[in-house]
Amino acid sequence: MRRLTWFNVTSLTLGFAFLYLPMLILIVYSFNESKLVTVWAGFSTKWYGELLRDQAFIDAAKVTLQVAVVSSTVATVLGTMAALVLVRAGRFYGRTLFSGMIYAPLVMPEVITGLSLLLLFIGIGLDRGTITIILAHTTFSMAFVAVVVSSRLVTFDRSLEEAALDLGCSPFDAFRLVTLPIIAPAVISGWLLAFTLSLDDLVIASFTAGPSSTTLPIKIWSSIRLGVSPEINALSTIMIGIVAVGVIAASLITKRASLRQQAYERAAAAQT
Amino acid sequence: MGQTVFEPWNDPEAKPLIQFKNVTKRFGDFTAIDNQTFDIYEREFFALLGPSGCGKTTMMRMLAGFEKPTEGTILLGGQDIAPIPPNKRAVNMMFQSYALFPHLTVWDNIAFGLRRDGKSKEEIAARVEEMLKLTRLTQFARRKPHQISGGQRQRVALARSLAKAPKLLLLDEPMGALDAKLRTATQFELMDIQEKTGTTFVIVTHDQEEAMTVASRVAVMDNGRIIQADTPARIYENPNSVYVADFIGEVTIITGRAYKSGAGYEIHYAEGTAPFYAESETGFGDGETCHLALRPEKVAISAERPEARRNAVQGEIIDIAYLGNLSTYHVKLPTGQMIKAQTANTRRLSRRDFTWEDRVWLSWSDTAAVLLRE
Amino acid sequence: MGRLFLIALPFAWLLALFLVPFLIVLKISLSDIALAIPPYTPTLDLSEGWAGIKAFFAELDFENFVFLTTDDLYWKSYLSSLRIAALSTLLTLLVGYPIAYGMANAPDHWRPTLMMLVILPFWTSFLIRVYSWMGILSTEGYLNQILLWLGLITEPLTILNTPVAVYIGIVYTYLPFMILPIYSALERMDGSLLEAAEDLGCSRLSAFWLITVPLSKNGIIAGCFLVFIPVIGEFVIPSLLGGSRTLMIGKVLWEEFFNNRDWPVASAVAVILLLILIVPIVLFQMNEQKQREADQ
Numbered sequence: 001m002r003r004l005t006w007f008n009v010t011s012l013t014l015g016f017a018f019l020y021l022p023m024l025i026l027i028v029y030s031f032n033e034s035k036l037v038t039v040w041a042g043f044s045t046k047w048y049g050e051l052l053r054d055q056a057f058i059d060a061a062k063v064t065l066q067v068a069v070v071s072s073t074v075a076t077v078l079g080t081m082a083a084l085v086l087v088r089a090g091r092f093y094g095r096t097l098f099s100g101m102i103y104a105p106l107v108m109p110e111v112i113t114g115l116s117l118l119l120l121f122i123g124i125g126l127d128r129g130t131i132t133i134i135l136a137h138t139t140f141s142m143a144f145v146a147v148v149v150s151s152r153l154v155t156f157d158r159s160l161e162e163a164a165l166d167l168g169c170s171p172f173d174a175f176r177l178v179t180l181p182i183i184a185p186a187v188i189s190g191w192l193l194a195f196t197l198s199l200d201d202l203v204i205a206s207f208t209a210g211p212s213s214t215t216l217p218i219k220i221w222s223s224i225r226l227g228v229s230p231e232i233n234a235l236s237t238i239m240i241g242i243v244a245v246g247v248i249a250a251s252l253i254t255k256r257a258s259l260r261q262q263a264y265e266r267a268a269a270a271q272t
Numbered sequence: 273m274g275q276t277v278f279e280p281w282n283d284p285e286a287k288p289l290i291q292f293k294n295v296t297k298r299f300g301d302f303t304a305i306d307n308q309t310f311d312i313y314e315r316e317f318f319a320l321l322g323p324s325g326c327g328k329t330t331m332m333r334m335l336a337g338f339e340k341p342t343e344g345t346i347l348l349g350g351q352d353i354a355p356i357p358p359n360k361r362a363v364n365m366m367f368q369s370y371a372l373f374p375h376l377t378v379w380d381n382i383a384f385g386l387r388r389d390g391k392s393k394e395e396i397a398a399r400v401e402e403m404l405k406l407t408r409l410t411q412f413a414r415r416k417p418h419q420i421s422g423g424q425r426q427r428v429a430l431a432r433s434l435a436k437a438p439k440l441l442l443l444d445e446p447m448g449a450l451d452a453k454l455r456t457a458t459q460f461e462l463m464d465i466q467e468k469t470g471t472t473f474v475i476v477t478h479d480q481e482e483a484m485t486v487a488s489r490v491a492v493m494d495n496g497r498i499i500q501a502d503t504p505a506r507i508y509e510n511p512n513s514v515y516v517a518d519f520i521g522e523v524t525i526i527t528g529r530a531y532k533s534g535a536g537y538e539i540h541y542a543e544g545t546a547p548f549y550a551e552s553e554t555g556f557g558d559g560e561t562c563h564l565a566l567r568p569e570k571v572a573i574s575a576e577r578p579e580a581r582r583n584a585v586q587g588e589i590i591d592i593a594y595l596g597n598l599s600t601y602h603v604k605l606p607t608g609q610m611i612k613a614q615t616a617n618t619r620r621l622s623r624r625d626f627t628w629e630d631r632v633w634l635s636w637s638d639t640a641a642v643l644l645r646e
Numbered sequence: 647m648g649r650l651f652l653i654a655l656p657f658a659w660l661l662a663l664f665l666v667p668f669l670i671v672l673k674i675s676l677s678d679i680a681l682a683i684p685p686y687t688p689t690l691d692l693s694e695g696w697a698g699i700k701a702f703f704a705e706l707d708f709e710n711f712v713f714l715t716t717d718d719l720y721w722k723s724y725l726s727s728l729r730i731a732a733l734s735t736l737l738t739l740l741v742g743y744p745i746a747y748g749m750a751n752a753p754d755h756w757r758p759t760l761m762m763l764v765i766l767p768f769w770t771s772f773l774i775r776v777y778s779w780m781g782i783l784s785t786e787g788y789l790n791q792i793l794l795w796l797g798l799i800t801e802p803l804t805i806l807n808t809p810v811a812v813y814i815g816i817v818y819t820y821l822p823f824m825i826l827p828i829y830s831a832l833e834r835m836d837g838s839l840l841e842a843a844e845d846l847g848c849s850r851l852s853a854f855w856l857i858t859v860p861l862s863k864n865g866i867i868a869g870c871f872l873v874f875i876p877v878i879g880e881f882v883i884p885s886l887l888g889g890s891r892t893l894m895i896g897k898v899l900w901e902e903f904f905n906n907r908d909w910p911v912a913s914a915v916a917v918i919l920l921l922i923l924i925v926p927i928v929l930f931q932m933n934e935q936k937q938r939e940a941d942q
Contacts, residue, residue: 007748008747008748009748011744012745012752012760015744015748015821016763018818019763019764019767019818019821020763022775022782023770023775023778026774026777026778029781037781038781038787038788038791078655078656081652081655081656082656082660085652085656089649089652089653094657098653101661101664101665105664107875107923107927107930109879109880109881109896111896111899111916112668112671112916112919112920115912115913115916116670116671116916119667119670119671120663120667135663136663139659139660139664142656142659146656196768196769199771202772202773202882207903217771217773220773220777221773224773224780224886225885225886227780227784228777228784232777233781236774239771239774240770243769244766244770246769247766248762255758337844337845338841357844359845359847363845364846365842367838367842368838369838371839371841371842373839373843373861375860375863384843384846384856385846388846388847418940432842432846433845433846436847
């Protein structure tokens with residue numbers, strides 16, 4: 001009984017307005033001429049220019065991307081392994097501890113994760129810098145990858161792998177040639193999740209970053225503590241734009257794939 | 273005193289419980305129900321039978337109040353029910369999915385409707401117990417729907433919809449989710465309960481056997497129209513169209529031209545062959561196209577040409593469908609037509625008379641076939 | 647062999663970078679503050695052998711935890727964190743439920759788009775989403791401009807740097823966490839249940855209370871935990887929107903560490919924060935478990 005009553009339309013409209021208006025305002029005012037962000041003084045793209053000339057921002061963006069790419073890739077490998085262990089490995093000594101350590105970072109407050117990792121790095125005398133942020137981000141995002149991948153593995157039909165073994169594959173080949181291609185969408189979304197978590201993280205990075213390795217969120221943080229700034233508005237607009245384009249493109253690709261799938265099925269049905 | 277036959281539809285004095293008057297229902301461009309007028313009488317067990325998408329469910333949902341007719345009126349006990357919302361109608365429905373509330377026990381599911389009526393605690397308890405007893409569910413009263421079997425769930429749904437003692441009970445594919453064996457048992461149980469409670473039942477089904485078993489009258493539907501509404505026996509023996517003949521049971525249809533001959537018609541179906549002969553209730557003009565509908569169990573199969581019968585034809589056995597109690601032979605005539613003949617397997621299989629590629633004679637009486645115009 | 651490697655690598659990683667750091671926090675929370683780098687004693691010196699270990703354990707004490715009970719800043723912030731988390735969870739539920747309901751009742755072909763619109767904010771920077779409210783809520787911000795222009799107020803309202811701003815920020819950023827589980831519960835619901843309720847004499851509203859709400863209960867519970875648990879340890883929102891008057895424990899920890907450089911106290915705060923979180927986390931796990939069993 002799907003009914004689009006006035007109540008539903010109102011709640012959807014208000015709800016999505018609430019979700020999107022603040023970001024919309026941010027985007028509009030990033031094109032504001034005036035330095036006073038709350039007063040409209042005409043259209044201008046000058047803050048984008050200022051932003052791109054600000055070497056500190058450029059450097060921070062580089063560090064952030066570097067950290068995000070490396071940490072999300074390592075986290076995807078480790079997280080996929082952890083997912084395989086959770087779903088496939090059966091019983092082994094320390095399994096409870098293992099699964100506890102996988103799920104705990106999901107609910108652990110970032111301040112605690114950050115603090116504890118910082119104390120470790122100091123304890124073992126590791127200088128804080130890009131490496132320590134990468135280690136920290138890998139650790140907390142591999143948990144997210146493990147959850148995403150293991151939920152796909154649970155529904156994976158194991159007879160496919162058995163068929164591969166039956167046809168002469170080694171276990172590793174069976175994984176590489178059969179399992180991995182099938183769970184690839186989950187692995188990719190795990191990577192994307194890890195990547196965005198890393199891009200987005202302020203708290204853990206603040207604890208584990210050294211003076212030479214400022215990430216973008218840390219840079220944004222230190223400038224917005226002083227209040228709203230037009231440069232940050234411009235930066236936000238760029239970031240929102242990239243995400244929106246990415247997500248919309250991804251959903252269009254999935255939609256096209258499913259439409260194509262339907263067309264194939266229809267064609268196949270017509271042939272029989 | 274002999275029991276009078278229950279046939280209110282033949283009694284001009286009888287007042288119908290439900291009257292559809294020129295009811296049309298459209299969804300956008302799609303016409304689900306096309307200008308239908310018919311009556312359902314009190315205590316009837318009325319079956320709406322048809323393939324999916326024929327409009328039978330729409331018909332039922334209009335009675336329940338979930339859909340309103342686009343045109344025409346539906347009367348319940350002489351009163352237009354269009355303005356009455358579903359929660360105020362003396363009509364209850366048993367849903368195809370059963371729609372049992374998963375968070376409530378069997379007891380609370382049955383009591384649900386009674387509570388809405390603001391009845392006293394004692395009244396509700398008494399009525400629920402009565403319903404539990406009627407549907408043999410007393411021992412499952414405290415269970416949740418997911419803790420009982422499919423057949424029991426079906427009975428809970430029935431008990432819940434009967435609890436409010438509706439004037440009219442609607443059953444949407446009530447046995448769709450049951451396996452074949454349970455279905456047969458449940459059909460008889462349903463008839464029993466209908467008789468005990470004296471409630472008028474309207475059942476929607478796509479299973480012709482089910483409709484024939486339970487219903488006092490069956491309405492065969494197609495494309496938003498009732499093609500024929502009659503007793504199961506008349507629907508089977510006297511279908512009014514090829515569609516109905518074909519929908520109910522097995523049938524062979526042979527198309528030809530009718531020519532008046534004595535009390536019946538000769539049907540010329542192929543060049544250079546002797547015509548078939550059939551008596552008919554419907555009249556045909558000479559040379560008019562007609563369809564001969566022949567039930568397989570009325571066709572005899574023999575090695576020699578039978579003497580007494582006018583309708584006899586020779587052919588070759590192409591296929592044999594062995595069904596245990598019956599065998600159906602698919603016999604191909606030299607002219608290409610395929611005729612189905614059925615025999616009861618009273619003898620053991622090893623002594624079967626005919627086998628594949630045998631040439632056999634098929635024969636049937638003058639009154640065995642029905643002549644149809646469309 | 648392959649299996650051993652598969653288990654060993656992620657296991658070793660998690661031991662080294664998750665469990666060990668956490669044990670260090672526990673240890674430091676039982677240590678004394680010192681003005682050296684690292685600013686706490688004792689450090690475990692294994693070169694001194696058994697004596698070193700004994701000395702290490704001898705110097706551990708619960709001083710920092712006792713200190714937390716004496717300064718009312720700490721227990722006030724714990725309580726305030728719990729209160730803010732509870733109230734903002736309730737607010738998020740009130741805002742999120744109608745949206746989830748609307749989505750579940752929207753036509754089929756709209757739903758993927760609506761889903762995408764709810765998920766999209768997940769992928770955009772949390773920091774930026776919180777930041778976007780600073781411009782709206784400040785004294786000369788857009789909200790005050792509109793209200794003044796409408797003539798609803800004559801003086802600008804002070805919203806930024808008050809708890810109200812924190813509530814708005816939390817509801818805004820955590821809304822998708824509330825909407826998604828409720829939506830998935832409502833979407834799975836069989837529409838004929840509501841028809842059955844109506845057929846049995848319910849009005850629309852009573853069918854909602856008697857059928858829809860109980861059947862979305864699990865979604866509501868899951869959504870509430872998904873908001874409540876992370877909000878307790880929240881740092882960014884109270885720091886940016888709450889001003890100095892809003893006490894939340896995540897912020898206190900941060901300030902203790904970075905501003906006061908009192909590592910032992912910061913560690914003790916972290917340990918207690920975790921202890922507080924254990925109760926809702928365990929409850930959440932139990933609820934999830936129950937739901938999985940019910941699904942089977």
